[in-house]
Amino acid sequence: MRISFRAVPALTIGALVAAVLIPLTTGQASGTPVSADATESVNLALLPGAVASAKSQRTTAPAATYAPANATDVFVHNGWTSNYASVGNGYDPTQDWFQVKLATPAPVYEVFSRWTSPSKPSEYDLQVSTDADCQTWSTVTHVVNPADKDSQVIDRTDPVSCVRMQATATTSTTGYTLNEFEIWSGPKPPPTVGQIIPVPVKQTPGSGQPWELTAKSRIVVSSSALTAAGEVLAGYLRPATGFVLPVVTGSATAADISLSVGSVSGIPADKTDEGYSLTVSSAGVKIAAPQAHGLFNGFISLRQLLPAAINSPAAGAGPWIAQPITVLDYPRYPHRGLQLDPARNFMTVAEIRSMIDQLAALKGDRLHLHLSDSQSWRLEIKGYPALDGTGCNGAACIAGFYTQEDFKGLVKYAADRFIEIVPELEGPAHATAAVRSLGGVAVMGCQGQTQTDRFCTNPNDPASERALAFWRDAIAQLAAISPAPIVHIGGDEAIGMPHEDYKWWIGQMEKIVNANGKQLMGWNPALEGYAPGSTSINHYWSDYTGGGPPLIKPEWFNQHRPVITTPEWNAYLDFGYDGSPGRTPRTELDKAYTWDPEWVYEKYRSVWAQPAYGGPKAEDIIGIEAPIWGEQMRGLATNEYMVFPRLAGIMEKAWSPKVLTQDYDAYVQRLSVAGPRWAFANVNYGSIAQVPWDPESMGTLTRFGVDRTVTNATVGRLAAGSIPPGEVTATIDWGDGSPTEAAGVAGRDYLASQRQGRSLMTVSGSHTYPADATYHGTVTYSRQAQTWVVPFVATGVPSCTSMLTGTHNGPLTVSSGVACFDGATVSGPVTVAAGAGLYASGSEFRGPVSASGAGNVLLCGTTVSGPVSVTGRTRVWLGNPAGECAPTTIKGPVSVQNNTGSTIISGNRISGPLSCAGNSPAPTNAGYPNTVAGPKSGQCAKL
Numbered sequence: 028m029r030i031s032f033r034a035v036p037a038l039t040i041g042a043l044v045a046a047v048l049i050p051l052t053t054g055q056a057s058g059t060p061v062s063a064d065a066t067e068s069v070n071l072a073l074l075p076g077a078v079a080s081a082k083s084q085r086t087t088a089p090a091a092t093y094a095p096a097n098a099t100d101v102f103v104h105n106g107w108t109s110n111y112a113s114v115g116n117g118y119d120p121t122q123d124w125f126q127v128k129l130a131t132p133a134p135v136y137e138v139f140s141r142w143t144s145p146s147k148p149s150e151y152d153l154q155v156s157t158d159a160d161c162q163t164w165s166t167v168t169h170v171v172n173p174a175d176k177d178s179q180v181i182d183r184t185d186p187v188s189c190v191r192m193q194a195t196a197t198t199s200t201t202g203y204t205l206n207e208f209e210i211w212s213g214p215k216p217p218p219t220v221g222q223i224i225p226v227p228v229k230q231t232p233g234s235g236q237p238w239e240l241t242a243k244s245r246i247v248v249s250s251s252a253l254t255a256a257g258e259v260l261a262g263y264l265r266p267a268t269g270f271v272l273p274v275v276t277g278s279a280t281a282a283d284i285s286l287s288v289g290s291v292s293g294i295p296a297d298k299t300d301e302g303y304s305l306t307v308s309s310a311g312v313k314i315a316a317p318q319a320h321g322l323f324n325g326f327i328s329l330r331q332l333l334p335a336a337i338n339s340p341a342a343g344a345g346p347w348i349a350q351p352i353t354v355l356d357y358p359r360y361p362h363r364g365l366q367l368d369p370a371r372n373f374m375t376v377a378e379i380r381s382m383i384d385q386l387a388a389l390k391g392d393r394l395h396l397h398l399s400d401s402q403s404w405r406l407e408i409k410g411y412p413a414l415d416g417t418g419c420n421g422a423a424c425i426a427g428f429y430t431q432e433d434f435k436g437l438v439k440y441a442a443d444r445f446i447e448i449v450p451e452l453e454g455p456a457h458a459t460a461a462v463r464s465l466g467g468v469a470v471m472g473c474q475g476q477t478q479t480d481r482f483c484t485n486p487n488d489p490a491s492e493r494a495l496a497f498w499r500d501a502i503a504q505l506a507a508i509s510p511a512p513i514v515h516i517g518g519d520e521a522i523g524m525p526h527e528d529y530k531w532w533i534g535q536m537e538k539i540v541n542a543n544g545k546q547l548m549g550w551n552p553a554l555e556g557y558a559p560g561s562t563s564i565n566h567y568w569s570d571y572t573g574g575g576p577p578l579i580k581p582e583w584f585n586q587h588r589p590v591i592t593t594p595e596w597n598a599y600l601d602f603g604y605d606g607s608p609g610r611t612p613r614t615e616l617d618k619a620y621t622w623d624p625e626w627v628y629e630k631y632r633s634v635w636a637q638p639a640y641g642g643p644k645a646e647d648i649i650g651i652e653a654p655i656w657g658e659q660m661r662g663l664a665t666n667e668y669m670v671f672p673r674l675a676g677i678m679e680k681a682w683s684p685k686v687l688t689q690d691y692d693a694y695v696q697r698l699s700v701a702g703p704r705w706a707f708a709n710v711n712y713g714s715i716a717q718v719p720w721d722p723e724s725m726g727t728l729t730r731f732g733v734d735r736t737v738t739n740a741t742v743g744r745l746a747a748g749s750i751p752p753g754e755v756t757a758t759i760d761w762g763d764g765s766p767t768e769a770a771g772v773a774g775r776d777y778l779a780s781q782r783q784g785r786s787l788m789t790v791s792g793s794h795t796y797p798a799d800a801t802y803h804g805t806v807t808y809s810r811q812a813q814t815w816v817v818p819f820v821a822t823g824v825p826s827c828t829s830m831l832t833g834t835h836n837g838p839l840t841v842s843s844g845v846a847c848f849d850g851a852t853v854s855g856p857v858t859v860a861a862g863a864g865l866y867a868s869g870s871e872f873r874g875p876v877s878a879s880g881a882g883n884v885l886l887c888g889t890t891v892s893g894p895v896s897v898t899g900r901t902r903v904w905l906g907n908p909a910g911e912c913a914p915t916t917i918k919g920p921v922s923v924q925n926n927t928g929s930t931i932i933s934g935n936r937i938s939g940p941l942s943c944a945g946n947s948p949a950p951t952n953a954g955y956p957n958t959v960a961g962p963k964s965g966q967c968a969k970l
Contacts, residue, residue, distance in 0.1 A: 068213030076130025091638035106206035132186035141207035161189035218693035225682035233351025249287035302357030335703035336725035362650020363681035364393030371657030373427030401459035413464035453517030506543035518553030530556035584642025620676035706746035720748030726819030733928035743806030762804030888913030943967035
């Protein structure tokens with residue numbers, strides 16, 4: 028029979044993937060510690076029933092900004108502030124105190140305070156009370172000049188009712204602010220670092236030997252219904268490893284990744300859609316989750332535990348090792364989004380797919396596509412040919428267009444990665460492109476208005492009905508190709524419109540969206556036009572009114588509508604950072620992380636939105652989204668630079684528990700490990716100096732032809748985002764005894780002004796090997812006292828284009844490409860056509876093998892029960908221990924005729940005659956004689 032082979036990436040089987048990376052680096056950590064299990068230590072100030080109070084409180088409105096409870100809410104960037112505005116005039120700091128009454132009296136081991144310098148007391152007493160009403164106090168320690176992060180071990184084993192900070196002296200002229208006050212029953216756990224970002228709910232390092240992903244590894248699913256998802260996951264691992272990683276059902280082995288759906292202890296009932304558990308040990312990898320989305324999330328964490336080079340699109344030498352660990356994890360919010368803006372500058376389907384992959388790698392699950400704006404309309408709407416995507420933004424801008432089939436393809440690609448695409452078609456403002464293409468203001472806008480950027484908003488003008496008729500068509504067609512429940516209609520910055528007309532328009536759009544079975548989402552203040560009791564979503568970004576009076580009001584939040592927070596001050600990714608071009612105000616790395624959706628800062632009003640306006644309310648927030656607007660973007664590279672690394676912190680805010688996302692220093696350490704992952708994925712991330720990016724290296728698998736020559740081949744790769752490529756030198760040891768050679772280091776340096784991050788530092792070279800074998804070489808990178816030794820493999824083993832495993836009955840024909848058999852059994856004859864190749868490792872062929880015409884034939888560690896006939900091939904290996912191709916057993920005659928390339932017959936057991944003629948060059952046994960039961964003749968007489 029003729030077999031149709033499944034295409035796979037470049038593949039190396041068996042021993043060829045066992046090359047070991049040896050980093051010999053001064054000052055480089057081989058791994059990053061993760062938090063220990065700290066269940067025995069509890070922050071008593073967070074337990075239900077604990078109450079914070081204070082002697083005084085700043086009374087400047089809004090008072091809720093300075094309340095004592097803010098010092099125990101985990102968010103370290105607000106806090107309690109005293110009411111003493113200045114020193115002097117009889118001010119007595121001893122009258123200031125802050126305390127927490129515990130829910131239940133308990134032993135207290137440690138008290139941690141976090142202050143705003145210099146707004147802190149110069150001296151204070153830490154006091155405790157053991158009586159029920161907290162009237163009697165005893166001082167346990169006197170603190171002088173406390174650090175901003177001040178920890179005091181008091182180790183009280185008797186039950187404590189209250190803990191107080193009693194000020195005794197201050198040098199501040201503005202009173203002081205206590206940002207955080209924690210009371211621990213045991214030692215305060217160290218900051219959670221680790222390799223996984225967003226940081227998981229709980230991660231516990233294991234013991235014993237690491238787990239290794241090998242050529243024998245499989246993705247073992249608990250149900251065939253998970254096969255498609257397993258294929259997506261395997262697709263993330265195949266390019267870098269070259270492994271086939273078949274997706275199968277059955278029992279898992281120690282080399283496998285096991286995916287199973289079922290209940291998982293510790294995942295809350297409202298988090299089962301995405302929660303998971305992950306266990307990594309030498310016995311294998313086990314990912315369990317109540318739903319398939321959770322399995323995907325667990326796999327994303329596993330991928331982060333492997334070497335950074337696992338993200339490479341090109342095969343590396345490995346090894347692919349993960350340290351033992353147990354993870355229990357689930358998201359804080361269900362909506363964790365990135366918004367791209369192809370309306371201003373087009374992004375191709377391939378570019379958006381790349382961004383989808385990187386969003387999925389951070390456990391994001393919403394991609395908001397801004398498909399229309401004043402510059403252009405990017406989505407095909409049938410019946411409106413003028414909406415053709417020809418508009419764009421400014422000089423050197425990028426035009427383009429998505430057909431409906433393009434959009435459906437993106438939806439499918441994202442859905443396979445558990446990401447919903449939220450489409451936005453914007454109105455009534457930001458609509459110049461649509462208005463013009465549909466006939467202009469005279470047709471689609473209100474009579475007498477001069478604005479050209481919006482649709483008509485006057486219910487009494489006949490043009491309104493023409494505009495709404497278009498929107499009915501557009502939304503209906505969009506809804507038909509978008510399975511996501513949400514349709515975004517924009518709705519922001521309708522500056523100068525009569526507010527009642529604006530609200531009418533939004534109401535009409537809500538009716539259209541709902542009529543198509545979708546839920547509407549709009550930027551504030553669109554919610555003012557929503558129908559009472561509707562489920563439409565408030566997409567909250569800012570109180571921007573063009574310099575006018577505040578528009579935001581408590582009524583925006585009192586209806587308890589679902590809210591997506593996108594605070595402009597913290598989450599806008601087109602704002603510049605680290606000296607890069609971009610809009611202002613600049614959003615540096617710390618500003619993109621040191622915020623919380625429950626405390627949104629209103630930059631136009633210089634107030635916290637929650638205490639000032641009553642929202643967004645914590646109970647209504649369903650997620651976070653980070654937008655990158657496209658006016659200044661030009662293709663994938665500029666989008667990548669502006670999005671990464673800042674998106675990592677925003678997605679961590681959306682995924683991880685609030686209590687684990689307040690330590691900026693710990694976040695930076697987690698981020699330092701993420702940098703090499705972006706580098707190996709060829710992502711143009713901003714390798715800013717504020718992060719000490721971890722260096723990681725990986726050698727390649729380099730394949731030479733029958734001439735045994737590699738030409739300008741990349742043999743080593745180093746990700747070192749903190750090091751300029753010009754400071755690094757390199758040498759190559761080709762692994763064949765030839766002299767070591769100096770080599771150039773190629774890499775893109777960091778240029779913030781050009782939105783250019785540092786790339787991998789690659790080393791390439793050309794070399795001719797003395798024999799057709801497998802060689803283990805090294806690249807040595809050097810910089811001052813640092814050295815990285817990076818092994819690589821050069822081999823004549825071909826790159827496989829298809830893989831066959833398991834048992835197969837009947838005859839089999841390889842008609843094209845290079846077919847690899849790994850542990851396969853074939854019961855009938857195997858025929859290799861001209862131009863095709865065969866590589867068998869650890870397999871059994873129970874019939875004859877015949878190959879004629881150009882191509883490679885390699886039989887390694889394989890048993891053949893019938894005759895073997897090889898004629899006119901380019902490369903022939905029947906065994907080749909020198910090339911790490913194990914000897915083969917052939918239970919029949921062997922005929923090797925007229926082959927034009929390297930022919931090696933080495934170390935085999937052959938039961939029948941061995942005859943060779945017409946081969947050029949003549950066959951060799953590479954120093955390993957064959958055992959042949961029958962006569963040896965012709966060119967093989969002495970083999």
